Amino acid sequence: MTDLSSSHGWVRTEDAKTLPPPPNTTGLTGWALQNLFNSPLNTVLTILGAAFVAWIGWGVIDWALIRGVFTGESRDACVAVPDSGACWPYVWAKFHQFIYGFYPFDQRWRVNICFVVGALALATMAIPSLPYKKWNALFLLVIYPLMTFVLLTGGDLNLSVSTLLGIVGLLLLTALVIPPLAFGIEEGIRRNRLALAFAGVAIVIWLLSLFVSMPEVAIFGSFVSISTLAIIGLLAIAAALSAAHEAFSRDASARTALLSWIGACSAVIAVLLLVDTDFGLVPVETQQWGGLLVTLVVAVTGIVASLPLGTLLSLGRRSKMPVVRMFSVVFIEVWRGVPLITVLFMASIMLPLFMPEGVNFDKLLRALVGTALFSAAYMAETVRGGLQAIPKGQYEAAQALGLSYWKLMNLIVLPQALKIVIPGIVNSFISLFKDTTLVLIIGLFDVLGIVNASFNDPKWVSPQTGTTAYFVAALMFWVFCFGMSRYSIFMERRLATGHKRRGY
Amino acid sequence: MKSTLLSLALGVGLSVAAVSAASAGTLDDVKAKGFIQCGSNTSLIGFGFPDEQNNWTGLDVDFCRALAAAIFNDPTKVKFTPLSAKERFTALQSGEVDVLSRNTTWTMSRDTSLGLKFAGVMYYDGQGFLVKKSLGVNSALKLNGASVCTQTGTTTELNLADYFKANNMTYQVVAFEKEEEVLKAYQDGRCDVYTTDQSGIYAQRLKLANPDDHVVLPEIISKEPLGPLVRQGDDAWFNVVKWTYYALINAEELGITSKNIEEMKNSANPEVARFVGKEGDFGTGIGLTNEWAAQIVKHVGNYGEIFDRNLGEGTQLKIARGKNALWNKGGLQYAPPIR
Numbered sequence: 001m002t003d004l005s006s007s008h009g010w011v012r013t014e015d016a017k018t019l020p021p022p023p024n025t026t027g028l029t030g031w032a033l034q035n036l037f038n039s040p041l042n043t044v045l046t047i048l049g050a051a052f053v054a055w056i057g058w059g060v061i062d063w064a065l066i067r068g069v070f071t072g073e074s075r076d077a078c079v080a081v082p083d084s085g086a087c088w089p090y091v092w093a094k095f096h097q098f099i100y101g102f103y104p105f106d107q108r109w110r111v112n113i114c115f116v117v118g119a120l121a122l123a124t125m126a127i128p129s130l131p132y133k134k135w136n137a138l139f140l141l142v143i144y145p146l147m148t149f150v151l152l153t154g155g156d157l158n159l160s161v162s163t164l165l166g167i168v169g170l171l172l173l174t175a176l177v178i179p180p181l182a183f184g185i186e187e188g189i190r191r192n193r194l195a196l197a198f199a200g201v202a203i204v205i206w207l208l209s210l211f212v213s214m215p216e217v218a219i220f221g222s223f224v225s226i227s228t229l230a231i232i233g234l235l236a237i238a239a240a241l242s243a244a245h246e247a248f249s250r251d252a253s254a255r256t257a258l259l260s261w262i263g264a265c266s267a268v269i270a271v272l273l274l275v276d277t278d279f280g281l282v283p284v285e286t287q288q289w290g291g292l293l294v295t296l297v298v299a300v301t302g303i304v305a306s307l308p309l310g311t312l313l314s315l316g317r318r319s320k321m322p323v324v325r326m327f328s329v330v331f332i333e334v335w336r337g338v339p340l341i342t343v344l345f346m347a348s349i350m351l352p353l354f355m356p357e358g359v360n361f362d363k364l365l366r367a368l369v370g371t372a373l374f375s376a377a378y379m380a381e382t383v384r385g386g387l388q389a390i391p392k393g394q395y396e397a398a399q400a401l402g403l404s405y406w407k408l409m410n411l412i413v414l415p416q417a418l419k420i421v422i423p424g425i426v427n428s429f430i431s432l433f434k435d436t437t438l439v440l441i442i443g444l445f446d447v448l449g450i451v452n453a454s455f456n457d458p459k460w461v462s463p464q465t466g467t468t469a470y471f472v473a474a475l476m477f478w479v480f481c482f483g484m485s486r487y488s489i490f491m492e493r494r495l496a497t498g499h500k501r502r503g504y
Numbered sequence: 505m506k507s508t509l510l511s512l513a514l515g516v517g518l519s520v521a522a523v524s525a526a527s528a529g530t531l532d533d534v535k536a537k538g539f540i541q542c543g544s545n546t547s548l549i550g551f552g553f554p555d556e557q558n559n560w561t562g563l564d565v566d567f568c569r570a571l572a573a574a575i576f577n578d579p580t581k582v583k584f585t586p587l588s589a590k591e592r593f594t595a596l597q598s599g600e601v602d603v604l605s606r607n608t609t610w611t612m613s614r615d616t617s618l619g620l621k622f623a624g625v626m627y628y629d630g631q632g633f634l635v636k637k638s639l640g641v642n643s644a645l646k647l648n649g650a651s652v653c654t655q656t657g658t659t660t661e662l663n664l665a666d667y668f669k670a671n672n673m674t675y676q677v678v679a680f681e682k683e684e685e686v687l688k689a690y691q692d693g694r695c696d697v698y699t700t701d702q703s704g705i706y707a708q709r710l711k712l713a714n715p716d717d718h719v720v721l722p723e724i725i726s727k728e729p730l731g732p733l734v735r736q737g738d739d740a741w742f743n744v745v746k747w748t749y750y751a752l753i754n755a756e757e758l759g760i761t762s763k764n765i766e767e768m769k770n771s772a773n774p775e776v777a778r779f780v781g782k783e784g785d786f787g788t789g790i791g792l793t794n795e796w797a798a799q800i801v802k803h804v805g806n807y808g809e810i811f812d813r814n815l816g817e818g819t820q821l822k823i824a825r826g827k828n829a830l831w832n833k834g835g836l837q838y839a840p841p842i843r
Contacts, residue, residue: 075820079713093556102558287585349591352598363585443546443586453547453554453586458820461549461710466684 064471075462087464091472094454098472101290101445107282110151111293118144118300126487128494141304146274152297154283157275162228167272169232171265173199175239178246178261182254195241202234286364290445292476294364298371298436298446303429305372310379311418315409317384328380335377341438343370348442367439375432382424386417419495426488430481448473530602530734530741531575531791539581542568543601546586549707550815550823551607551627551730560584563814564605566804567626567732571603571748573803574796593618596735603745605732607703614733621742624749625731627815628827628836630724631663632702634709637719639696644723651676653686653695659726660700667725687711701728706821724827743790751797753839754779755806757830762805765798778842786842797842807837 020026024033036046067085069078078087091098100108121140124130149155176199180188189196209227246258289297316328335343347366355361390413398408418425440449451473455465534540544565545552552562569579585601596604597619608614609629610622633652635641644667654660656679668675678695680686687708690698700708702724709715732749734742755761758776760768769780777783781794788794804810808830815823829835 075710082713097554097556097558102554105558285583287583345590349594352594352600355598441588442591443588445546445586449546456547456549456553456707457555458549458553458707458710459555461707461820463711463713466711 069464075458075460075465078460078462078464084464086468086471087460087462088468090455090460090462090465091468093460094457094469097450097454098291098447098476100293101450102288103284103290103293104282104288107284110281110284114148114151117147145301145304146271148297149275150279151281152284152289152293153286154279154281155275156278156281156283159272159276164272165228165232167268169202169235171268172232172235172239174264175242175261178242178254178257182246182249182251182257191245192242195238198234198238198241202231202238205234206231286362289364291450292447294439294444294449295433295436295446297364298368298439299429299433301368302371302375302432302436306375306379306428306432307425309372309376311383311414313376313380314383314387317380318387332377332380335374336381338374340371340374340435341441343374344438344442346370363442364444367442367444371432371436371439375428378428379425382421382428383417385424386419386421387413389420390417422488422492422495426484430484433481433484434477447476530738531744534575534602534741538576539583540568540572540575540603541601542571542582542584543587543592543595543604543606544568544584545606546588548607549710550703550819550821552584552586552605561814563626563810564607564730564732566810566814567605567749567752568603570752570800570804570810571745573799574744574748574751574792577793577795577799577803579803593620596620596733599735602741603732603734607730608733610729610731610733619736620733621736622731622733623742623745625729625836626749627703627730629701629703629728629730630827631660631699631726631728632705632724633721634690634698634705634718635696635721637717641721642719644721644725645671645673647675647697648673649675650697651678651695652697652699653678653680653690654699655679655683655686656681663726664699683708703815703823706815706823710820722826740791744792747790748800750839751779751800751842752804752807752810753830753837754842755797755801756808756837757832757839760801760806761809762801762803765802769798775841775843784843 021030024030037043063085065085067081067083068088069081069084069086070088072078072089075087075090077089078084100111103111121136121144125133125136125140130136176192176195178188179192182188183191205227209225209231243258243261246254249255313328313332316324317332319325319328344367347370348363351361351366394412394416395408398412403411436446437448439446440452445453451469455461455469542565544560545562547553548562548564550562552560552564555561565584568582568584572582573579575581585595587595587601587604587606592604592606592608593614595601603623604620605626607627607629608622610625614620615622633644633647635647641647647668652664652675654664654677661677661679664675664677676695678689680689683700683704686698686700689695691712698705698708702720705720709718709720712718732745734745758768758773758779760776760779765780768776769782771777771780774783778786780798781787781796785794787796790796793799805813811825811828812818815821816825825833825835827836829837831838
């Protein structure tokens with residue numbers, strides 16, 4: 001038995017040398033044979049396709065590089081050569097406008113800082129292996145927007161006393177929400193009847209003051225009507241009463257609610273202080289912004305605001321509470337039922353007519369709010385698609401574990417749902433980025449707008465100027481949209497933890 | 505973003521409460537805030553466009569500068585709000601801008617039912633024709649049987665039909681949707697004549713490979729008077745805007761330019777003396793200083809200088825004065841005297 005091999009013949013003790021695969025199945029040739037020339041039809045299509053690409057590619061290269069004009073001081077350089085191609089000196093001369101718009105030359109370091117810090121923070125956020133994601137996100141979503149706001153506009157808003165009082169009033173009003181949060185709606189209202197009564201009186205006075213003009217008194221060097229003072233006083237009492245419940249209660253959730261209210265209020269006050277502080281920066285009106293700066297501001301604001309807003313709306317739409325559900329449905333359907341261009345027109349043309357003469361909002365702000373709310377409605381539907389894809393068992397299992405609604409959503413449902421809809425989310429982002437060009441029609445200069453404006457300079461207008469300008473604008477958009485698309489594919493693959501079907 | 509959204513919400517609430525606050529006259533408002541908010545074109549060759557140094561340049565833009573010079577003795581005290589054609593009237597009506605100087609055609613409906621008021625005509629525009637020099641045509645009346653490239657669905661097409669019918673001529677229309685397509689077709693020889701507003705023709709000509717091979721015919725077949733406008737019902741401000749325009753014309757007529765204004769201040773000519781504020785109290789009569797007109801000319805120049813700088817022979821556009829010459833030189837620009 002033991003000596004079988006030696007007596008009955010030869011048995012191989014090591015593997016045969018593996019032969020190399022047939023040469024026509026590996027390398028470039030193999031790949032081409034398998035994918036491009038594996039049937040007569042494919043061969044024909046490949047040849048036709050390649051010819052088409054070569055034809056277009058050659059056209060672009062010929063126009064942009066071979067026939068292109070690269071140096072010159074004015075249009076004369078571009079029209080001097082007969083049948084010349086792209087007019088590049090015009091792009092060199094105007095490129096700063098494509099990026100900064102009409103931002104003052106000596107203040108552009110502020111824009112540069114915003115670009116660089118934003119790119120760095122985004123890069124560290126986007127590379128999964130780097131640590132401190134939480135702090136990075138906090139910086140990117142809270143500190144960075146404030147920083148850019150102060151840097152780009154110059155800060156120092158000089159908020160009027162009435163605006164400040166209005167904000168204080170609203171903050172005090174939110175104090176009424178604490179008891180219902182802590183003790184549940186019915187119990188909270190029962191405990192806080194007195195405060196609610198005070199707040200009710202305040203609101204009645206406010207409504208009255210809309211129709212009856214009240215005498216004014218001088219405070220902080222400006223005139224404030226006594227009705228405003230009465231409202232603030234009553235609200236302060238209401239807020240103190242509601243807060244007092246929690247402060248003297250031994251209930252832990254009441255304490256938490258009170259603390260989070262105080263935290264939120266101090267955050268709002270800190271933001272107000274920050275934007276109202278004079279940092280010695282020269283104010284730059286948004287009217288002077290333009291080019292890539294405006295495109296990025298509109299797109300980033302829309303993107304950053306639409307994801308959380310849209311997620312909340314989608315949760316609201318699936319909520320069992322009728323008021324919340326109705327609000328979400330109406331909000332989503334109204335915004336989705338209106339084209340973005342109408343929203344922008346409404347913001348730029350109708351809104352000023354509803355306002356009394358002399359009250360104006362910044363045009364860019366109007367466009368920002370419009371695009372943010374618009375994209376939030378679309379985002380809500382995208383996220384809802386993901387929520388519906390989560391099996392009911394996941395909800396039930398989480399509930400069986402005793403998780404509260406928010407924990408259930410945060411820990412179990414949303415991470416899975418959002419992962420599923422990454423392509424949809426990025427799709428919305430990309431289309432939002434491209435939709436920013438619509439701000440052109442309300443007189444804001446995004447990349448496309450500034451390009452349109454710049455080739456009307458008689459110093460540069462020539463047969464090729466317009467074509468060159470549009471070529472550059474298209475390139476700029478393509479770089480950003482392609483970048484977003486590639487990153488989303490990378491994230492999808494990274495987060496693909498099961499349920500993976502063929503293809504990506 | 506949080507704070508801006510909040511203040512927006514608040515602003516809406518508070519502004520409703522502030523409806524009763526009536527605004528003083530625009531002139532007082534402008535003086536109080538220290539600059540003029542001028543509604544300008546987003547970009548139009550020769551009339552309002554940004555140059556490489558981010559300065560707005562053009563005929564319409566210079567009018568706002570003249571206004572600033574008259575009020576503040578400083579042509580830089582003006583802020584421009586670039587407006588699209590659709591939002592321009594609302595911006596003026598809502599008080600977002602103080603004056604709209606954005607190549608707007610003076611028509612009856614705009615002057616009356618829109619609640620606006622035109623202060624003058626900075627540029628007499630109208631539909632014109634561009635033909636190839638090689639055709640040897642020097643008048644539109646010789647265009648019988650020509651094929652004409654134009655934009656579809658515009659008044660241009662209708663004016664064209666009227667003109668050829670009135671002059672008993674036949675023509676063939678070659679119409680396109682976009683301005684660029686029209687120009688391309690003309691360039692490729694698909695038609696003999698290219699037609700649009702004359703100021704536009706001069707601008708489009710620069711986009712042709714050899715602009716000098718083409719010639720603009722002298723005939724203008726429609727009326728497009730372009731000028732600055734203000735809100736109705738504020739006569740003090742209207743007067744300031746209107747007389748700024750008249751001062752530009754009068755300065756050219758009196759031969760006062762930005763170069764000789766200092767010498768002219770000592771002129772014995774009573775008309776010039778009234779203009780520069782040596783005699784009479786004309787400036788204070790409209791709420792400005794008596795040097796208002798001299799300030800305009802000193803900083804911005806007279807109408808002729810503005811025209812030459814932005815549209816005239818010295819520029820790429822090379823537009824002839826034509827109807828925009830002074831009344832005593834065969835044009836239509838005419839201003840009442842200062843006295």
